[in-house]
Amino acid sequence: MKDSKALKKDFPIFATKSVKKDGKELIYLDSASTTQKPESVITAITDYYKTSNANIHRGIYTLSEKATIQYEDVRKKTATFINAGTPEEIIFTRNTTEAINLLAYTFGEKHIKQDDEIIVSELEHHSNLVPWQEVVKRKKAKLKVIPIKSDYTPDMDEYHKILSPKTKLVAITSMSNVFGTKTPLKEIIEAAHKKNALVLVDGAQSAAHQKTDVQALNCDFFTMSSHKMLGPTGVGILYGKKELLADLPPFMFGGDMIKSVSQYDSEYADPPVKFEAGTPNIGGIMGFGAALDYINKIGFKTIEENDKKLFEYAVKKLSEIEGINLLIPPADKAGPVISFTLKDIHPHDIAAVLDQDNICIRAGHHCAQPLMEKLGIPATARISFHIYNTPEDIDKTCDSLKKAIKIFE
Ligand SMILES: Cc1ncc(COP(=O)(O)O)c(C=O)c1O
Structure with missing residues (x-):
């Protein structure tokens, strides 16, 4: 079975020149919002x-x-x-x-x-x-x-x-x-x-x-x-x-x-x-x-394995960032979604800094305003992934988050 690096090639957006930003490849971590589409769908x-x-x-x-x-x-x-x-x-x-x-x-x-x-x-x-x-x-x-x-x-x-x-x-x-x-x-x-x-x-x-x-x-x-x-x-x-x-x-x-x-x-x-x-x-x-x-064709076994592997990897790497707060359930109840806050940087600012590195994440109330009210926060930053995401996407995101801390400190 192909791994996520190979499967990424099925999604033409990642090879489209115009989506590159200053030579940086597109990193798409907003699949909970909408997923990318494979060539066969198009x-x-x-x-x-x-x-x-x-x-x-x-x-x-x-x-x-x-x-x-x-x-x-x-x-x-x-x-x-x-x-x-x-x-x-x-x-x-x-x-x-x-x-x-x-x-x-x-x-x-x-x-x-x-x-x-x-x-x-x-x-x-x-x-x-x-x-x-x-x-x-x-x-x-x-x-x-x-x-x-x-x-x-x-x-x-x-x-x-x-x-x-x-x-x-x-x-x-x-x-x-x-x-x-x-x-x-x-x-x-x-x-x-x-x-x-x-x-x-x-x-x-x-x-x-x-x-x-x-x-x-x-x-x-x-x-x-x-x-x-x-x-x-x-x-x-x-x-x-x-x-x-x-x-x-x-x-x-x-x-x-x-x-x-x-x-x-x-x-x-x-x-x-x-x-x-x-x-x-x-x-x-x-x-x-x-x-x-x-x-x-891919099968849920492969999808679930990739989700689990990436979730564990992302939690480990993100947890190493000083001042990050992950809002996640116990691992056995977790899907491919990680909400977080980072120091007192507004999630919109985090998303804007990541966008400079061509990394797409979601920031906001995620159409769950009563939930944000209960948590006492206006918004979170959120990464979410699918079969085309790789550990390298997470590494680049963590580097970019560290950059955001430097900018806002
Ligand atoms: C849990 C959940 N329910 C419903 C919706 C609404 O989906 P749609 O915008 O496709 O109607 C979303 C969209 O993000 C969702 O995450």
């Missing part, structure tokens, strides 16, 4: 437009039928990727945010009533918090929050305390985008089901780093974003158990999502088409299919 998108471009589901002609077959093949591939029961359990959206909004709107409308409770955790990205805030406001229901402990993991004792017969839904991340914390999904889901509550897993961060098996997890809904999985932007996934999706009202109305329309009323199609009104991002979905092929 080719799949251009191939689609060159050889198969037509609208899907409507044409009687060969080109449209070809596009429809390819589009539905990606749905099947996605179902296999997360081990869904059937392809009909896969809904294409624009991103995780839209997938969660779809669920919040439809599930919220149908199933949340006054005084019902929805549980989220303090680890949630705004995308898995704000839509639920809106639902509880609209329905006069309550939002309950699982706090985190000082080791950046969810406080499971508190979870079991706040779970109650009033809980209708638990919406929880599988991996924090701030600390990389992997959450104990099995325990969360089993406990929720005992109280007859459903569980949405926000898989945006974990989907491209660890195998997802929605049937083994027994989660009710699962979301992910293509662009965080080596695929293009503009494609997201909502997985839902068949009988649960069938029970939800549509989210958007218009073309494609209907069975029949008369002047004053309409009958809606079955899932997943019921939730895919209008022309979808067909080209992007072809690219997503190629991204799944690429991940399958």
